[in-house]
Amino acid sequence: MTSLTAHRSDEPADVPEALRTARRTIDNIDAALVHMLAERFRCTKQVGVIKADLGLPSSDPERERRQVARLRALAEEAGLDPVFAEKFLGFIVEEVIRHHEDIAATRGD
Numbered sequence: 001m002t003s004l005t006a007h008r009s010d011e012p013a014d015v016p017e018a019l020r021t022a023r024r025t026i027d028n029i030d031a032a033l034v035h036m037l038a039e040r041f042r043c044t045k046q047v048g049v050i051k052a053d054l055g056l057p058s059s060d061p062e063r064e065r066r067q068v069a070r071l072r073a074l075a076e077e078a079g080l081d082p083v084f085a086e087k088f089l090g091f092i093v094e095e096v097i098r099h100h101e102d103i104a105a106t107r108g109d
């Protein structure tokens with residue numbers, strides 16, 4: 001193991017190689033998640049502006065119902081706990097709705 005590797009992975013020198021390798025994969029996936037979430041929020045902020053301009057409500061429970069059904073089915077196919085997938089979506093959507101409300105408030109709606 002080189003000092004460059006140690007620095008890049010930010011791991012103590014005594015971490016076993018198999019664990020180090022797994023953690024590199026985890027770090028890559030976490031980075032991808034952050035980038036994907038940033039893109040999603042960039043997009044939903046545009047949705048917030050559209051909704052505020054058209055006087056539409058911040059939340060759309062019917063749309064959310066369809067998203068939950070779709071994501072639960074995808075999760076089952078993928079071997080991910082569908083309850084977790086639903087909770088994760090709900091956590092994100094809750095934040096999106098807060099953003100929509102802020103946008104509507106600042107645009108005088």
Ligand SMILES: O=C(O)C(=O)C[C@]1(C(=O)O)C=C[C@@H](O)C=C1
Pocket residue numbers: 044047058059060061063064067092093096097100
């Ligand atoms: O699709 C919308 O209408 C949105 O505002 C986006 C979104 C989401 O984040 O997916 C957020 C709030 C709504 O209740 C439903 C879905």
